[in-house]
Amino acid sequence: MRAIVTLLAPLVLSGCLPLSTYYAEGVSFAQFERDNTNCDVRAVRDAPVANQVRQGAPIYVPRRVCNKDGHCYSRGYWIPGDVYTVDVNANLRARVKGQCMGDLGYRPVEIPACTEGVASAAPPGPSTILPRLNARSCAIRTGDGRFRIVTQG
Numbered sequence: 001m002r003a004i005v006t007l008l009a010p011l012v013l014s015g016c017l018p019l020s021t022y023y024a025e026g027v028s029f030a031q032f033e034r035d036n037t038n039c040d041v042r043a044v045r046d047a048p049v050a051n052q053v054r055q056g057a058p059i060y061v062p063r064r065v066c067n068k069d070g071h072c073y074s075r076g077y078w079i080p081g082d083v084y085t086v087d088v089n090a091n092l093r094a095r096v097k098g099q100c101m102g103d104l105g106y107r108p109v110e111i112p113a114c115t116e117g118v119a120s121a122a123p124p125g126p127s128t129i130l131p132r133l134n135a136r137s138c139a140i141r142t143g144d145g146r147f148r149i150v151t152q153g
C-alpha cells in the first residue's frame with residue numbers, strides 16, 4: 001500500500017490526474033459548492049460512517065528444527081493477520097450523494113487535467129460559472145479544493 005501511495009503522490013500533487021466531480025452546465029461555482037456540501041451533509045446524515053475493525057487471516061510460518069542427533073521435526077509459529085478498519089457505509093454514502101446531486105441536475109463527469117501551458121495562460125481561481133463541456137475541455141485544480149474548467153474552441 002505504501003508503494004502505491006509513493007507512486008501516486010507525485011501524480012496527484014502535479015495535477016496530472018483527471019478531475020472526477022459532479023457537473024451541471026451553467027451553474028455558478030458558488031451554487032455548485034453549496035449543493036455539493038449539502039449533499040455531503042445529507043449523505044453523512046443518511047449513511048453515517050460505520051467503521052468496523054477487522055483482522056486478516058493469520059499466516060503460519062513453518063520452521064524445520066533438528067536436534068544434535070539429527071532428528072528433525074517441523075515447528076512453526078503464527079503471525080497474526082493485519083488489523084484494519086472498514087467503513088461499511090462508504091458505498092451507500094456515495095450512492096446517497098450521487099442521488100442527491102442527480103436530483104439537483106448534476107451528473108458525474110471526469111475531466112482531463114489541462115496541460116501546463118493551458119493552465120499557466122488561464123486566469124487564477126476557480127470557475128465562476130460551470131461552462132459547457134466539449135472534447136477539448138480540461139480542468140485546473142486551484143490548490144484549495146476548487147477547480148477551473150477551460151473549454152477550448
